[in-house]
Amino acid sequence: MSVRDDLAARIPGGDTGLILSILLIMYAAYVLVGVGLGYSLRGQFNTIAVLTFYIAVFAMLALALNLHWGYTGLFNIGIVGFMAIGIYVMAFVSKPLYQPGGAAQVGGLGLPIIVGMIAGTVAAALVGLVVALPALRLRADYLAIVTIAMSEIVRFSFLSGELQQFRLFGERVGFGGGSGLILDFTNPLEAFFGFFGLWDAYLGFVDSFQVLVPNNPKPVVDGLVYGVVLLVFVAAFYWLLKRTGESPFGRVLKAIREDEDVANSLGKNTNRFKIKAFMLGCALMGLAGILWLMTSGAVTPNFFRPRITFFVWIALIIGGAGSNTGSVLGGAVFAALLYQGPRYLKNLIDAALPNASAPSGFGPAIAPLVSNVDPTPLLLYTIDSIRQLQLVFMGLVLIWLMHNRPEGMLGHRKETAAGIPLTASQARDKTAETDGGTTGGEADE
Amino acid sequence: MGISETYTRGRELAVTRPGSVLLGLVGVVLLFDLLVSLATGAQSLSGVGSLVWDGLMRGLVVGLAGVGLSMTYSILNFANFAHGDYITAGAFSGWATTYLIAGLGRADVGALLLVGASGSVFGGTLGIGVTGTPVAVVAGIVVAGISTVLLALLIDRTVFKPIRDEDGITLLITSVGVAFALRYLMQFVFSSSVRGTTAQPPSLSLYLVDGAVRINAHDIALVVVAGSLMLGVHLLLQLTKLGKAMRAMADNEDLAQITGIPTERVVRAVWVVGGGLTGVAGYIFILWKGTLGFNDGWLLLLLIFAAVILGGIGSIYGAIVGGLAIGLTASLSVIWIPSSFSRAAAFFVMIVLLLVKPEGLFSGRSTA
Numbered sequence: 001m002s003v004r005d006d007l008a009a010r011i012p013g014g015d016t017g018l019i020l021s022i023l024l025i026m027y028a029a030y031v032l033v034g035v036g037l038g039y040s041l042r043g044q045f046n047t048i049a050v051l052t053f054y055i056a057v058f059a060m061l062a063l064a065l066n067l068h069w070g071y072t073g074l075f076n077i078g079i080v081g082f083m084a085i086g087i088y089v090m091a092f093v094s095k096p097l098y099q100p101g102g103a104a105q106v107g108g109l110g111l112p113i114i115v116g117m118i119a120g121t122v123a124a125a126l127v128g129l130v131v132a133l134p135a136l137r138l139r140a141d142y143l144a145i146v147t148i149a150m151s152e153i154v155r156f157s158f159l160s161g162e163l164q165q166f167r168l169f170g171e172r173v174g175f176g177g178g179s180g181l182i183l184d185f186t187n188p189l190e191a192f193f194g195f196f197g198l199w200d201a202y203l204g205f206v207d208s209f210q211v212l213v214p215n216n217p218k219p220v221v222d223g224l225v226y227g228v229v230l231l232v233f234v235a236a237f238y239w240l241l242k243r244t245g246e247s248p249f250g251r252v253l254k255a256i257r258e259d260e261d262v263a264n265s266l267g268k269n270t271n272r273f274k275i276k277a278f279m280l281g282c283a284l285m286g287l288a289g290i291l292w293l294m295t296s297g298a299v300t301p302n303f304f305r306p307r308i309t310f311f312v313w314i315a316l317i318i319g320g321a322g323s324n325t326g327s328v329l330g331g332a333v334f335a336a337l338l339y340q341g342p343r344y345l346k347n348l349i350d351a352a353l354p355n356a357s358a359p360s361g362f363g364p365a366i367a368p369l370v371s372n373v374d375p376t377p378l379l380l381y382t383i384d385s386i387r388q389l390q391l392v393f394m395g396l397v398l399i400w401l402m403h404n405r406p407e408g409m410l411g412h413r414k415e416t417a418a419g420i421p422l423t424a425s426q427a428r429d430k431t432a433e434t435d436g437g438t439t440g441g442e443a444d445e
Numbered sequence: 446m447g448i449s450e451t452y453t454r455g456r457e458l459a460v461t462r463p464g465s466v467l468l469g470l471v472g473v474v475l476l477f478d479l480l481v482s483l484a485t486g487a488q489s490l491s492g493v494g495s496l497v498w499d500g501l502m503r504g505l506v507v508g509l510a511g512v513g514l515s516m517t518y519s520i521l522n523f524a525n526f527a528h529g530d531y532i533t534a535g536a537f538s539g540w541a542t543t544y545l546i547a548g549l550g551r552a553d554v555g556a557l558l559l560v561g562a563s564g565s566v567f568g569g570t571l572g573i574g575v576t577g578t579p580v581a582v583v584a585g586i587v588v589a590g591i592s593t594v595l596l597a598l599l600i601d602r603t604v605f606k607p608i609r610d611e612d613g614i615t616l617l618i619t620s621v622g623v624a625f626a627l628r629y630l631m632q633f634v635f636s637s638s639v640r641g642t643t644a645q646p647p648s649l650s651l652y653l654v655d656g657a658v659r660i661n662a663h664d665i666a667l668v669v670v671a672g673s674l675m676l677g678v679h680l681l682l683q684l685t686k687l688g689k690a691m692r693a694m695a696d697n698e699d700l701a702q703i704t705g706i707p708t709e710r711v712v713r714a715v716w717v718v719g720g721g722l723t724g725v726a727g728y729i730f731i732l733w734k735g736t737l738g739f740n741d742g743w744l745l746l747l748l749i750f751a752a753v754i755l756g757g758i759g760s761i762y763g764a765i766v767g768g769l770a771i772g773l774t775a776s777l778s779v780i781w782i783p784s785s786f787s788r789a790a791a792f793f794v795m796i797v798l799l800l801v802k803p804e805g806l807f808s809g810r811s812t813a
Contacts, residue, residue: 075614134800141524141613142799145750149792152747160785310621317618361562362634363555388629388637395625399604402619406611 019329026336027051033344037351042213042220047344049223054339056230057292059331061312063237063324064284070322071245072277073257075140078131079312081151082124082282083289084304088158088175090120090290091299094185098172104182106165106174113191117290124286125279127154132278136271148306158301180300188294189222192229230291234328237284241324244280253277307391311339314394317401320408329409338397342390349383358384465801479780488780491656496776502664502733504752504772505671510726510745511752511764512678513719519695519759520715521609523616527600527623528723529746533739534596534627535724536731537635539589540568540642546581547571560737561640568642575666575732576647586670586728593724597716609712624743632739639738642731667733674722678761687714695759748775748788751795757805766806771795 030051034044061079068074094116095108108116127150135146157163158175165174175181186194193202202225209217244250252273255263264270293299311334319330358380359365365381368374382389401408482488514528537560544557548571556565575582604623608615648661682688690711693701702708730745731737752771756763771791778790798806 075617134796138799138803141617142754142803144524144617145747145754146796146799149747149751149796153789153792156785156789160783162783162785307625310625313618313621361559361636363559363562363565367555385633388632391629392626392633395622395627395629398622398625399619402611402615402622403604403607406615 019325019332022329023055023332026332030336030344033348037348045213045220045224049220049227051336051340052227053223053230054335055332056227056234057288057331058312058315058335058339059234059328060230060237060288060291061285062315062319062327062331062334063234063241064281064288065312065316066321066324066327067241067244067253067277067281067284069316070327071250071253071257072274073140074136074274074278074281075144076147076278076281077144077306077309077313078147078149078151079285079309080289080304080306081147081154082128082285083292083308084151084154084158084301085127086120086124086286086289087293087299088120088181089123089286090116090294091181091183091185092116092173092175093119095173095181096184104184105179106176106181107172108185109168109173113185113188113294114195116185117287117294120290121283121287124289125283128279128282129275131282132275136274136278148309151304151306151309155301155304158304176299178301180298182298183294183296187222189226189229226295233287233291238324238328240284245324249273249276310398311394314338314398314401316408317398317406318409320410323408323410326408326410333409338390338394342386342393346383346386468797468801475781482780489655491653491658493777493780494653494658496779497773498658498660498664500773500776501769502667502772503776504769505667506726506730506733506768507745507748507752507772508765508768509671509674510723510730511749511756511768512675512761513721513723513726514749515753515756515759515761515764516691516715516719518753520691521605521616521712522698523613523620524750525620526617526746527620527627528749529742529744530624530627530631531593531597531720531723532727532730532742532745533631534742535589535593535727536737536741537631537739538592539585539724539728540731540737542588543573543578543581543585544568544571546584547573547578559635560642562636562638564638564640568640569644572644573642574644574646575662577644582666582732586725589724589728590721591724593727594717594720597720597723598713601712601716628739628743635739637739639736641735642737643735663733663735667729670725670729674725675761675765678718678722681718682761687711691715748791751791755795755798755806760805763805770806 027048030047031044034047037043039047061083065076065079068076090113091108093109093111094113095104095106095110097110098104098107111119131147131150135143138146159178161177163175164177165172167173185191189202190199193199206218206221209221213220245254252263252268252270255266255268256270256273260270263273293303315330315334316327317330318333319328320326359377362381365378368377479488479493483490483493510528510532513531514525517523517525517528540560541558544560544566545554548557548566551571552566556562559565561567572578573581600623604619605616608619643663646662648659650657650659682691690701690706691714693704693706694708694711698708701711727742731741734741748771749768752767753764754767755770756765756767771794774794775787775791778787782790
């Protein structure tokens with residue numbers, strides 16, 4: 001334990017330095033593998049863009065969940081439902097009005113994208129209120145079941161034919177049902193830069209990339225820039241939650257987590273605090289859902305299966321609940337190692353063994369092993385089904401974490417409820433010398 | 446009892462439990478609506494009868510699977526999210542056996558053991574059914590029960606035992622990990638295809654005023670198996686020493702331990718009984734439903750949770766009654782709302798009942 005903490009203490013810049021250095025190591029690993037695969041510069045850029053995208057969305061969702069679970073102790077396993085509300089309401093508001101003959105079966109209200117994003121975020125918060133009002137009176141495991149049931153109700157509702165299309169203000173609108181909803185609003189990046197009158201400048205910037213990526217650099221640059229935008233959102237989430245956590249409001253939340261009765265007896269209306277914290281977290285989840293899917297071109301209800309909720313939980317548990325730094329770190333590690341890692345590994349193996357064709361099922365894969373001890377087909381089948389086995393692996397990682405490190409990577413670092421730093425920097429050095437255990441700082445035990 | 450007394454009591458009820466009163470009113474309105482549509486002929490009595498029968502069958506499956514969950518919930522104090530995948534595991538092991546016995550010599554053994562993965566064998570062509578291949582079905586039920594017991598014991602020994610003393614949420618999160626690993630391992634082996642497992646079972650029509658309610662052989666098999674197992678669990682808990690120990694543990698584990706109850710042995714017994722019931726429930730669910738996919742247990746799990754919570758955690762009668770209530774809600778809701786919302790309606794009923802009566806219908810009775 002002390003080795004890790006020594007290392008953490010030696011990295012300049014404290015927590016930020018730690019996050020940045022881990023991110024750098026992971027990016028370096030991906031780039032190196034890309035070099036090994038003989039990727040072109042374009043391929044490398046794409047890899048980085050995709051990796052950044054997933055790191056950012058999981059970091060945002062883990063941060064939002066940390067507000068629920070790490071700060072307030074609310075066991076929410078309906079994350080994906082709030083994401084779905086966010087993006088669906090956003091699409092409903094921002095999609096252009098219905099035009100007969102267009103690709104989209106239904107239209108939206110045709111309002112600007114930023115209005116849609118705000119509407120989606122607010123809608124997620126309101127659904128959070130509806131769930132929270134009754135459910136917070138219940139035990140933690142009941143809240144868990146109510147939230148996951150809510151997320152499934154949301155999914156079934158968007159799947160249903162009744163909401164597929166209907167008329168509102170004389171316009172043909174709807175949620176598309178099971179076949180999905182085409183997000184045919186303006187490209188969000190274009191809307192964003194256009195708003196500042198910078199779209200032409202951006203296109204010029206894209207053209208300058210032709211030095212590095214000769215043909216059609218726009219998708220590559222779009223991906224990279226969107227990744228950067230998402231990272232800015234992560235920073236904003238982090239800042240917001242850090243400020244929230246250090247405010248008097250956040251201190252009450254931490255008190256509720258530790259002992260709700262005590263907080264109550266000190267005259268705090270804990271239910272109000274819990275509801276507010278729950279709504280804020282839900283709003284952030286809705287916003288994260290919007291940012292995740294806004295550029296994907298279409299959404300289908302079945303994307304929002306409960307497994308994404310558990311991805312976020314794994315990310316938070318890897319990082320360590322209770323710490324914002326841990327949430328970001330957990331999101332990044334989860335995205336890079338558990339989510340994207342196996343898929344990238346599969347590409348690597350496919351490139352190394354281009355001629356191997358995997359058997360179509362487990363039967364043909366296991367038969368040669370049984371009949372003449374030939375494990376090759378089974379290995380090939382294993383590599384081919386890496387997307388399923390990845391989930392098995394995630395499950396095992398979760399079990400392992402709960403057995404061996406339930407406090408996460410950063411260790412037990414619940415941020416203190418005090419408004420002022422309890423440990424001055426001198427005191428920090430002293431404790432580090434005496435017991436060599438704590439990292440100190442404002443994120444002390 | 447005078448009118449004024451009734452009035453006072455009614456007022457008291459309305460003040461102390463407004464939720465219950467409101468719920469009762471909603472129930473009365475829905476019932477009235479049903480009666481009106483029956484009277485005007487918008488709904489046929491036999492149609493409603495068919496829905497009720499379907500709901501009862503569904504409820505029996507949910508209830509039977511819920512008994513196991515309810516036992517582990519009350520005695521080990523955590524919501525086991527891997528329970529749904531125990532159901533699937535039981536179903537796959539049992540159906541592999543059934544396929545093997547029914548199709549031996551007629552198809553490739555590997556394909557039979559993988560329950561006809563990716564369309565290599567079809568249950569319909571093998572003529573599987575409770576009347577067509579009774580031996581294969583009985584063997585399947587037995588193997589489903591036994592293999593789920595072994596699986597539950599193995600997982601308990603490796604995963605849950607080392608963290609037995611942690612709080613419920615830690616165990617819950619761990620069980621989610623188990624669920625993931627199990628489910629996708631099963632997908633890896635048995636493929637993600639949804640296969641038809643049974644041939645068309647013989648059925649009989651019961652005439653009900655203006656039409657017929659069809660009841661098939663698999664419905665009857667479900668009623669017989671579920672009924673006898675529930676009776677068996679009842680007798681086990683009420684009449685044996687083990688049952689008494691289980692009830693004592695559900696009530697207060699520390700007290701049970703200092704009175705000399707071997708708690709670890711009771712925990713093992715809980716997994717044996719609960720796992721066996723779960724495996725059989727999984728098998729019989731697939732027999733009744735006629736299709737099998739790797740997601741079936743997980744999809745059923747939320748309904749089972751709803752049933753167990755509705756009935757009151759730890760009560761096996763509660764699980765059964767809760768299961769029937771959830772099954773009937775899911776089936777009958779199509780009378781009033783579009784059918785795509787029927788599952789949502791079942792969850793909604795659970796949420797509403799949690800608010801009105803969070804301790805469940807059979808509150809305060811642990812494992813009995």
